[in-house]
Amino acid sequence: MSAAVAPTPTYRRALLAPRRISAGLQHAYIWLWLVLFALPFVTTTLHSLRAPEGGLTLESYRYVFGSFKENLLLSVEVTVATIVLNLFIAIPAAYAIVRHPIPGKRFILSTLNLALYTPGAVMGISLAITYAFLFDIPRTFVGLLGAYVVGTYPLMLVPIIVALRDLPRVYEEAARTLGANRLTTFFRVELPLLGPGISAGILLTFVIVFNEFLVTLFIAGPNTTTAALRVYNLTRTGFLPSTAALAATMQFVSFIIVLVFFKTFGSRYLKGTYLI
Amino acid sequence: MAHPTVTLSTREAVAPSRASLWKRWKGALIGPGLILPAAIVTILFSVIPLIYLVIVSFTEESSFFFNNPVYTTANYSTVFDRYLPHIQTTIRLALLASLVNLVFGYPFAYILVRRVRYRELVRTLMVFPLFGPLYLAFGIRYVLLPNGPLAPVLDFLGINATTLLISEPMTVFGMAMFTFPFMVMNVGTALSNVDPLLEEAAQTLGAKPWQIFTRVLFPLSRSGILAGFLMCFGWNLGVFVVPILLGGTAQQRVLSITLHQKGLSQFDYGLASAMGIVLMALAFGVTWLSLRFSRGALGA
Numbered sequence: 001m002s003a004a005v006a007p008t009p010t011y012r013r014a015l016l017a018p019r020r021i022s023a024g025l026q027h028a029y030i031w032l033w034l035v036l037f038a039l040p041f042v043t044t045t046l047h048s049l050r051a052p053e054g055g056l057t058l059e060s061y062r063y064v065f066g067s068f069k070e071n072l073l074l075s076v077e078v079t080v081a082t083i084v085l086n087l088f089i090a091i092p093a094a095y096a097i098v099r100h101p102i103p104g105k106r107f108i109l110s111t112l113n114l115a116l117y118t119p120g121a122v123m124g125i126s127l128a129i130t131y132a133f134l135f136d137i138p139r140t141f142v143g144l145l146g147a148y149v150v151g152t153y154p155l156m157l158v159p160i161i162v163a164l165r166d167l168p169r170v171y172e173e174a175a176r177t178l179g180a181n182r183l184t185t186f187f188r189v190e191l192p193l194l195g196p197g198i199s200a201g202i203l204l205t206f207v208i209v210f211n212e213f214l215v216t217l218f219i220a221g222p223n224t225t226t227a228a229l230r231v232y233n234l235t236r237t238g239f240l241p242s243t244a245a246l247a248a249t250m251q252f253v254s255f256i257i258v259l260v261f262f263k264t265f266g267s268r269y270l271k272g273t274y275l276i
Numbered sequence: 277m278a279h280p281t282v283t284l285s286t287r288e289a290v291a292p293s294r295a296s297l298w299k300r301w302k303g304a305l306i307g308p309g310l311i312l313p314a315a316i317v318t319i320l321f322s323v324i325p326l327i328y329l330v331i332v333s334f335t336e337e338s339s340f341f342f343n344n345p346v347y348t349t350a351n352y353s354t355v356f357d358r359y360l361p362h363i364q365t366t367i368r369l370a371l372l373a374s375l376v377n378l379v380f381g382y383p384f385a386y387i388l389v390r391r392v393r394y395r396e397l398v399r400t401l402m403v404f405p406l407f408g409p410l411y412l413a414f415g416i417r418y419v420l421l422p423n424g425p426l427a428p429v430l431d432f433l434g435i436n437a438t439t440l441l442i443s444e445p446m447t448v449f450g451m452a453m454f455t456f457p458f459m460v461m462n463v464g465t466a467l468s469n470v471d472p473l474l475e476e477a478a479q480t481l482g483a484k485p486w487q488i489f490t491r492v493l494f495p496l497s498r499s500g501i502l503a504g505f506l507m508c509f510g511w512n513l514g515v516f517v518v519p520i521l522l523g524g525t526a527q528q529r530v531l532s533i534t535l536h537q538k539g540l541s542q543f544d545y546g547l548a549s550a551m552g553i554v555l556m557a558l559a560f561g562v563t564w565l566s567l568r569f570s571r572g573a574l575g576a
Contacts, residue, residue: 026387030398033384036453037404040415043426047418089317092310100307112314115322117563119514121532122552125539126325129332129549133341134324150321153314211408214516214532218540228410235414235521244418247411251404258403267399 041251048244063242064249068230075227078141079209082148086156086205089149091198094160112157115150123151124218131219139221147219148209155208156201159270163197196265203261204270207254333549340545351550359534363554366530369519370512373451377508378501380452381459386493388460389467402457409454413521416450417441447523451515455508462507466500467493506566513559531555
């Protein structure tokens with residue numbers, strides 16, 4: 001990075017030197033995009049605060065905790081359930097992929113990632129048909145859960161695999177030499193060291209499942225409408241401040257959780273995944 | 277079990293070798309055993325539904341679910357005949373959005389890697405598009421509504437917001453904004469592996485800025501560009517909500533929206549499945565290419 005710094009000038013820099021103008025424009029370009037990224041959220045929030053007779057009000061947030069409460073609760077429930085199931089699936093799988101010889105590893109890996117690369121609408125229609133006519137679980141909580149787990153556990157796999165690869169085997173060998181069996185070694189030594197990688201996986205699952213609406217649109221019913229799907233349904237009928245309030249709440253919660261994660265663990269384990 | 281005495285005696289004799297055999301088998305079985313839950317979930321909720329989708333796509337309308345399903349390839353000829361414009365629209369919109377990403381994302385990634393010290397802030401704010409295209413399209417719509425917060429600014433500039441709202445450029449912009457971080461991520465990774473000294477050397481040797489780009493930066497970051505472009509293209513092929521909220525009927529003729537209408541409103545499961553298979557084939561092809569050009573998330 002230090003190599004990128006401009007060579008020291010032998011003259012006193014003028015305020016409008018070409019180099020300065022160019023640097024200023026470059027930063028302005030970055031800031032333009034940063035404003036664009038935040039703008040939809042900011043305007044959604046502003047719209048949600050707008051009172052019918054002008055001025056600002058928190059009135060529309062009554063709906064968020066009123067008629068949208070069930071949707072929000074369902075979203076939280078299904079997100080938490082997905083995260084728990086993902087952990088039980090992804091941690092052993094990551095361990096097997098990194099530490100154990102498996103015949104046809106590359107083929108298995110790409111099959112496991114199948115759902116990740118399927119467009120949402122295709123996954124939606126295939127699950128809608130299968131749930132209705134083969135599994136007989138249309139419009140149920142279980143159906144939602146299955147779709148979310150299969151779509152997100154590959155994303156949880158990636159940071160855990162990265163963390164496991166970074167973990168020197170010395171710790172495991174030391175614990176084993178000192179007489180701990182495989183299970184004890186895993187739970188007392190390796191699992192705590194994998195903390196940041198696992199948290200990154202939890203964050204990814206949360207961000208996606210909490211805000212997923214497309215697959216949900218195909219497989220959810222009136223009793224299994226998540227908050228994100230509710231936002232979509234409401235945008236089809238109009239652009240009320242209450243809809244904006246729900247959308248703003250969803251984004252705000254997601255953003256706060258991402259922020260807390262970045263402050264605690266940094267973004268190292270999210271490299272090369274869905275988040276930057 | 278029928279002759280306990282015999283089994284006992286043989287077991288005593290064979291015990292050590294059997295134990296070592298078990299140990300060897302256990303070593304080989306642990307790996308597949310640990311991966312088993314993942315495999316079961318994938319087979320149940322991804323492999324079986326996709327196979328089912330392929331079968332349904334070869335049946336007439338919803339006849340697969342009656343006693344005597346009618347098998348036919350008519351769905352595919354309908355898709356490639358009557359719905360060819362939809363396939364073209366899907367590909368055109370995705371291509372345009374990915375191009376916008378490349379044109380605007382490359383400079384962004386370059387400046388980010390070479391000049392910017394507040395990278396954590398950029399990373400944090402770049403999270404907003406990743407919450408999904410729904411909120412994004414929804415928010416853009418609020419920006420451009422006649423009484424929206426930007427209305428005075430747009431009025432001042434003489435821009436008619438409503439004509440802007442339901443148009444192809446707006447749809448492409450909305451799609452591009454969702455995939456912008458993917459482009460920046462891929463190009464940024466490639467660029468951060470390029471030594472800045474190479475640029476300085478080229479400059480010292482008299483290269484003009486555009487020559488530095490075409491002769492040094494572009495060739496060295498080509499893999500990142502390809503991977504980023506294909507990743508954005510793949511995501512944008514499955515676009516659904518952006519044309520609904522920001523586009524007109526012309527932009528809403530994409531495969532995702534059409535298959536939703538055919539499948540869930542008109543119950544023409546055969547046709548919807550065939551559209552799904554075509555869309556999936558497109559997306560998998562693109563993903564396969566992009567995985568070949570990038571190192572892959574798992575470094576495999």
